[in-house]
Amino acid sequence: MHIRTRAAVLAALVLIVSLVAAPVAAATAQLGAVTVEGDAVVQTDANETYLWQSEPFSVNTSFATDTDGVYQFCLEAQSENGSERLSCQSQSVEEGTTTSVSFTVQNVSDTELAGETQLNVSASESFNSSSATVNRSVSVYVITKDGDFDDDGLENRVEVRYGSEMNGTDTDGDGLQDGPEIREYETDPTDNDSDGDGLLDSRELQIGTDPTNPDTDGDGLTDGEEINEFETDPKETDTDGDGLPDGKEVQQHGTDPTDPDTDGDGLRDDREVVQGTVPNDEADSDEDGLDDTEEVKHGTNASKADTDGDFLSDSTEVRLGTDPTDPTTPLVLLAGLGFLVVGLVGFLRVFGPDDVRTWVAERDVVSRVATLSATDAATNGSDVSTSDGSSTTSTSPASVGSAESTTSTAPAAGDGSMETTDAEAADDELPFDLSDPLTDEDEVLKLLYEADGRLRQSEINNSTEWSKSKVSRLLSRMEDEGKIRKITIGRENLVTLADRVPQSAESPFDEDDS
Numbered sequence: 001m002h003i004r005t006r007a008a009v010l011a012a013l014v015l016i017v018s019l020v021a022a023p024v025a026a027a028t029a030q031l032g033a034v035t036v037e038g039d040a041v042v043q044t045d046a047n048e049t050y051l052w053q054s055e056p057f058s059v060n061t062s063f064a065t066d067t068d069g070v071y072q073f074c075l076e077a078q079s080e081n082g083s084e085r086l087s088c089q090s091q092s093v094e095e096g097t098t099t100s101v102s103f104t105v106q107n108v109s110d111t112e113l114a115g116e117t118q119l120n121v122s123a124s125e126s127f128n129s130s131s132a133t134v135n136r137s138v139s140v141y142v143i144t145k146d147g148d149f150d151d152d153g154l155e156n157r158v159e160v161r162y163g164s165e166m167n168g169t170d171t172d173g174d175g176l177q178d179g180p181e182i183r184e185y186e187t188d189p190t191d192n193d194s195d196g197d198g199l200l201d202s203r204e205l206q207i208g209t210d211p212t213n214p215d216t217d218g219d220g221l222t223d224g225e226e227i228n229e230f231e232t233d234p235k236e237t238d239t240d241g242d243g244l245p246d247g248k249e250v251q252q253h254g255t256d257p258t259d260p261d262t263d264g265d266g267l268r269d270d271r272e273v274v275q276g277t278v279p280n281d282e283a284d285s286d287e288d289g290l291d292d293t294e295e296v297k298h299g300t301n302a303s304k305a306d307t308d309g310d311f312l313s314d315s316t317e318v319r320l321g322t323d324p325t326d327p328t329t330p331l332v333l334l335a336g337l338g339f340l341v342v343g344l345v346g347f348l349r350v351f352g353p354d355d356v357r358t359w360v361a362e363r364d365v366v367s368r369v370a371t372l373s374a375t376d377a378a379t380n381g382s383d384v385s386t387s388d389g390s391s392t393t394s395t396s397p398a399s400v401g402s403a404e405s406t407t408s409t410a411p412a413a414g415d416g417s418m419e420t421t422d423a424e425a426a427d428d429e430l431p432f433d434l435s436d437p438l439t440d441e442d443e444v445l446k447l448l449y450e451a452d453g454r455l456r457q458s459e460i461n462n463s464t465e466w467s468k469s470k471v472s473r474l475l476s477r478m479e480d481e482g483k484i485r486k487i488t489i490g491r492e493n494l495v496t497l498a499d500r501v502p503q504s505a506e507s508p509f510d511e512d513d514s
Contacts (some may be wrong), residue, residue, distance in 0.1 A: 028065065028066050028067075029063070029064070029065040029067075029071075029123060029125075029131075029132070029134045030063070030064050030065070030134065031061050031062070031063055031101075031121060031123055031134050031135070031136035032061050032062035032063070032064075032098075032136070033061065033136070033138075034059060034060070034061045034119065034121055034136050034137060034138040035059070035060050035061070035138070036049055036051065036057055036058070036059055036060075036119065036138060036140060037057065037058050037060065038055065038056050038057035038058050039052070039055040039056055039057065040052045040053075040054075040055035040056060040057035040107070041057060042143075042156075042160050042166075043159075043160060043166050048139075048140075048141060048166075048167060049138070049139075049140045049141070050140070050141045050143055050149075050156075050166050051108075051117075051140050051141065051142050051143070052107075052143065052144070052145060053107065053108055053109050053113070053114070053142050053143065053144050054107050054109045054144070054145070055107060056104065056105060056106045056107060057104075057105055058102055058103060058104050058105070059075055059102070059103045059105070059119055059121065059138075060100070060101070060102045060103075061100075061101050061102075061121050061136060062098050062099065062100055062101065063091075063093065063098070063099045063101050063123050063134075064097070064098045064099070065093055065095065066095055066096060067095055067125075068092075068093065068094055068095045069092070069093060069125050069126070069127070069128070070090055070091070070092050070093070070125070070126040070127060071090065071091060071092075071093050071123050071124065071125055071126060072088060072089070072090050072123070072124055072125075072126045073088065073089055073090070073091065073101050073103075073121065073122070073123050074087070074088040074089075074121070074122050075087045075088070075103040075105070075119065075120070075121055076119075076120045076122070077108065077111070077113050077117050077118070077119055077120075078117065078118045078120065079112075079113045079114060079115055079116065079117040079118070079142065080114075080115055080116070081112040081113065081114055081115075082112055082113075084111050084112075084113065086103065086105050086108075087103045087104075087105065089101075089103070090126055101121065101123075103121075108142060113142050114142050114143075114144075115141060115142065115143075116139065116140075116141055117139070117140050117141065117142050118137050118138075118139055119137060119138050119139075119140060120135055120136075120137040121135070121136050121137065122134065122135045123135075141166070141167070143156050143166070144156065145157040149166050149167060150165070150166060150167050150168060150169050151169070152164075152168075152169035152170070152177045152178045152179045153177055153178065153179015153180060153183065154178050154179045154182060154183075154189075158182065159178065162178075162182060162188075162189055162190065163190050164178045164189040164190055165178075170189075171189050171190050172188070172189060172190050172191055172192040172201075173192055174192030174193070174200045174201045174202050175200065175201075175202035176189075176201055176202050176205070181201070185201065185205065185211060185212075186212055187201045187211050187212060194211050194212055195210070195211060195212050195213055195214040195223075196214060197213075197214035197215070197222040197223045197224045197225075198222060198223070198224020198225065198227075198228060199211075199223050199224045199227060199228075204223065207227070207234070207235075208235055209223045209234050209235060210223075215234075216234050216235055217233075217234055217235050217236055217237045217246075218237065219232075219236075219237040219238070219245040219246040219247045220245060220246070220247020220248065220250075220251060221234075221246050221247045221250060226239075226246065230246065230250060230257055230258070231258060232246045232257045232258060238257075239257050239258055240256070240257055240258050240259055240260045240269075241260060242259075242260035242261070242268050242269045242270050243268065243269075243270030243271075244257075244269055244270045244273065249269065253269065253273060253279055253280070254280050255269045255279050255280050256280075262279050262280045263278070263279060263280050263281055263292075264293075265291065265292035265293045265296070265302075266292065266293045266296035266297075267279070267292055267293075267296055267302060272285075272292075272302070275301060275302065275303045276303040277292055277302045277303045281469075283469050284469070284472070285302050285303055286301075286302060286303050286304055286305045287305065287468045287469065287472050288304075288305035288306070288313045288314045288315050288491075289313060289314070289315025289316070289488075290302075290314050290315045290318065294318075295314065298314065298318060298324055298325075299325055300314045300324045300325060305491050305492075306324075306490075306491045307324050307325055308323075308324060308325050308326055308327040309327055310326075310327035310328075310329075311490040311491065312324075312488075312490070312491075313488055313490075313491055313492075315488075316488050317329075431445065434446075440466075440474055441474065441478055441483065443464060444460060444464075444474065444475070444478065444484070444495075445483070445484075445497075447459075447460060447463055447464075448484070448495065448496070448497050448500075449497075452500075453496055453497040453499075453500030454494060454495070454496045454497075454500060454502075455494075455495050456492055456493070456494060456495070457471065457472075457475065457486070457492055457493040457494075457495050458492055460475075460495060475493075475495060482498055483497075483498055484496065484497060484498055485497075485498055485501050487501070487502070
């Protein structure tokens with residue numbers, strides 16, 4: 001009987017324990033993510049939230065459970081200075097629902113909370129001491145407005161104003177701390193290139209340029225372009241001292257801002273710009289036959305083919321030995337040469353051997369020498385006297401090279417008759433096939449054939465639309481090859497086929513005695 005009683009009691013106890021334990025084991029509870037909002041929240045970056053110690057804020061979360069009941073929710077804060085319970089509240093929770101939980105905190109100024117702080121929310125069933133407590137927390141930084149959390153020389157309130165990092169001394173990574181950027185250099189602590197000129201703020205301070213001005217010297221080039229691209233001085237408007245700002249050299253003239261004489265022709269870049277020559281090309285700017293360097297040596301104007309305006313190009317005067325800067329010297333030379341030649345020929349006609357006197361008489365050397373002198377002088381239609389008192393008229397440059405034939409008249413030495421030489425008619429058959437692609441030389445020859453063998457060089461320039469320098473080089477090469485002749489008349493060249501050279505331009509001693 002005693003044994004039965006004990007068994008019954010034991011069975012009753014097992015039943016009671018199972019009835020009580022079963023619901024507790026089945027109960028579950030869960031808190032959602034904890035967030036912080038309100039005036040106290042001043043900055044959130046890199047998963048770090050900063051709170052003003054003196055401003056209100058709220059802490060929010062959610063709670064869900066599968067058991068009806070009354071739950072207590074508490075908010076506690078813990079920092080390196082200690083921990084403190086900030087608020088507690090009770091709420092009824094229904095099974096299978098999610099309940100919002102929110103705490104409002106006016107400020108934590110009267111606490112010892114500072115620096116990194118853990119805000120912890122806990123939930124436990126109010127009338128069930130055996131129920132488990134559920135916790136969820138969030139990390140924040142409690143700071144004061146006048147403090148300097150990262151010790152970069154900026155108060156926390158100033159960091160908020162400029163958007164710099166609260167916990168980073170060099171927000172933009174330019175090598176300058178945020179404090180000096182604002183207070184000393186007036187640069188942007190959130191932009192490593194405050195003026196956008198291609199140079200870091202710290203680099204600009206190192207080389208002495210203004211990190212808030214993209215063009216420190218105001219020459220038209222940004223500081224970055226000057227350092228990284230053109231190797232000019234960003235603190236000097238005219239790096240090479242040639243009188244041209246670096247920006248104009250690069251953007252307008254195509255010259256080297258680090259070399260005062262870009263093309264090495266002896267003329268400084270600014271002088272070439274003023275007088276109209278090409279400062280980045282050492283060729284013959286005025287195409288007078290003298291390179292710019294030679295013009296410097298002779299004191300002539302490299303942008304003007306005839307410096308002294310005497311109707312002889314500078315190169316012609318240099319070859320003749322006259323002064324290309326003095327319009328009177330060619331006349332003196334030509335007059336002297338004329339008298340000398342005429343006197344020599346006259347002497348040979350009277351006192352020379354019989355064969356020489358006969359040759360001179362037959363070819364009327366005196367008249368032809370006078371005509372040649374008149375052509376070389378390129379006077380505008382003036383008369384030049386011959387040895388016997390008659391006159392020879394030279395053709396003006398404007399008429400030379402036209403399709404009209406050029407006539408030179410002079411009295412014959414023997415019988416007083418007049419000799420007239422017309423340009424030969426152009427050959428109907430060109431020395432190349434027009435159906436084939438024409439070379440540059442073919443183009444020139446075609447123009448000459450169409451113009452009866454003679455053209456001014458300027459007309460070739462206009463017809464081909466090539467550059468002057470290209471035409472000049474091509475004609476020089478063709479003359480070297482014996483295909484054409486260039487005859488200088490006044491300030492331009494007359495171009496002829498090799499077999500169509502005007503008789504007045506030939507030397508009388510080039511002809512055969514036959």
